[in-house]
Amino acid sequence: MPLQSLDIVRRSATTLPEPQVRGAHTGQVAKLIDTTKCIGCKACQVACMEWNDLRDDIGTCTGHYDNPHDLSATSWTLMRFAEYENPKGDLEWLIRKDGCMHCEDPGCLKACPSPGAIVQYANGIVDFQEENCIGCGYCVTGCPFDVPRISKKDKKAYKCTLCSDRVGVGLEPACVKACPTGAIVFGTKDDMKHHADERIEDLKSRGFDQAGLYDPAGVGGTHVMYVLHHADQPGLYSGLPDNPKISPTVGLWKGAAKPLALFAMAATAAVGFLHYIGIGPNETDEGDEEAARRESEKTP
């Protein structure tokens, strides 16, 4: 048997099941990012570029610590630094490691028109298969988190793979391995939720009443989750969406519109065909030519 994936539960622009006899019988995976333990060292960014052999262009200083200042086709993860003045008047530095959230219901995959350019494995990882990518950017349109980026070099879409190549052989993602404070941990989703519960209990005992887990239900939960000190206000963390879900516009465009439009187009052609068979063509005959001749002779 060649090296191949037998655990593809979803595949973009594909109507029949893909090879999926292999399941995630020991549980789906998740990466838990504890923003309360993050010190903003960017070791995760370095580990990501090392493991994936990515080097972004040298950017410019935009006046804050975010470096580079946005995700790109060669920067798949990024620390976003937010300065928050809490009601007591104290400064809180809220640092969030941004990147693909690996949604259980991925908007990118729903929007993608190219068969097999985006897949979801049984373990929950959403992966781009760039060889099938046509560069349309619909994944960017579909993503509720503004994550995918189109490369200027090859016009293909790129994002965090959750180190699917490492996870596939039993290793944790590179960013997890590099994190010096244990702010990023990796395991089964159940274990990660359990771990998050312990962290949240601890945070609450330290006065963070609103501490909680970010695992948004609008996208069916995510395989990258956050522990937040202020889970009631995700927006504080550099615009983390409160209630992300696949936009209704995208849902209609990639849902009901497709079969309905196809049916209506076929029906339009069928009506024409039936009219031709039932009523028939509208022809001119010698009588019409004769009438035309008579009339033009009458015309002064």
Add this chain to the structure above:
Amino acid sequence: MNARNADRIVRYTAGTRINHWIVAISFVLAALSGLALFHPALFWLAHLFGGGPWTRILHPFIGLAMVAAFYLLCVQFWRDNYMQQHDWIWLRKINDVIGNREENLPDVGRYNAGQKLLFFLLVVCLIGLLLSGILIWRVYFGEFFAVGVIRAGSLLHALFAFVLICAITIHIYAAIWVKGSIRAMTRGWVTPGWAWKHHRAWFREVSRGVHSK
């Protein structure tokens, strides 16, 4: 001028015909490449254009060619497509139209009410496709619009394209249905009987024009 001799009336000049067929061919190519990206069941159409990436690259340029050529056609046809009083009567008698009972219909000018409404529907669709198409042309314009605008553009582009494809299906069928129409757009002329039967007011205009010379 020389619109009519004994058995032929010129309906479309060579320039207009060429213009029409540029629009028609670019429409077919834009529709096939667009449908490939619209529904997975039609993705195989992408092979006609050299695969997915080539389909993605070519589609917008084909669309621009269609819009540009349609604009030239539109300018020529615009005035002949104003709706008039008798056009509304024609529409109310749509059952006679469908049933080939033209003797019950009011006299028709150069275009009938169905052609006129189709014309303006095409104008709306082409403008809509152009504007929404720019919004979703990721390579060149992706950075200029907010994601919400691009999402709306994506849906509207599909909607306008759907309406356009249905409208053109009707247009093509009408040409097959009313015999002599295809020759008008391929060879340029119709017989006096055809003009008398389907566009009697136009037939009379042409006849008067000839006799006044």
